[in-house]
Amino acid sequence: MEEKKAKKTVRQGRLNFASDEKVHPWLSMLLEAYYLADKGIAEALKAEARKGRRPACAKGCSHCCKTHQTIPVYPIELVGLSWYVTEKINGPERGVIKTQLNNYEENDPCPFLVEGACSVHPLRPVSCRQFNVFNKPCAEGEDPYYTRREDVLTPIRKYTDRAFFIMLPFYGIRSEAERWKIIESGAVHHVVKLMQTCNWKSLAEKMEEFDSKMMDDK
Secondary structure, three states: OOOOOOEEOOOOOOEEOHHHHHHOHHHHHHHHHHHHHHHHHHHHHHHHHHOOOOEOOOOOOOHHHHHOOOOEEOHHHHHHHHHHHHHOOOOHHHHHHHHHHHOOOOOOOOOOEEOOEEOOHHHOOHHHHHOOEEOOOOOOOOOHHHHOHHHEOOOOHHHHHHHHHHHHHHHOOOOHHHHHHHHHHOHHHHHOEEHHHOOHHHHHHHHHHHHHHHHHHO
16 A cells, blocks of 8 residues: 555646556546546636636535535546555545445445545545535535536536546547547436445445455465
8 A cells, every 4th residue: 555645747736656557557547537627627716716706615614525415426436436445545544434335325425525524535536526616615415506506616628528538448438539429429428327326335345355365465
């Protein structure tokens, strides 16, 4: 677990897990996609700032992690979360996450929320990265996407599309023309799942298997 802390590449902002990326080809796709998504979010926030709007979201605010019931996550993102939680998180936080995964029931708070903070922040899904609220923080139990859509950041599509374009080879779609066709048609979203309906207990089992193997290798 020596690379738990994410390092930066020469391109500022792009996360780098060098040795893991050599082992897992999908990881470079995912990290590159997140780099572009984050770049697009930064540009969108700058545009809102020019209008005098600042995000109401702040460190310690986790209403969206606790109450939102339609958080989309894509298969490659689930693979990324599984890898990060299994191989990169350690210490007391690991035990907390494992317990939350084991006990998870549909529409519980996000199982990766630990003491009000995201424990998988570097590998959080695109939907979580893009969710920024303006004007006022979310009320208890509120999902502003449905109650006040005008206060929720609208991502810049060209960045989001490019991020999905980079991820599509994970699903065996390598032709650039075919990838753009899938993105433009919206078919890229047909594989989406909801965070709240995933089988998180299976991830807890994977963590347990990994821990047992690490103990056996010592």
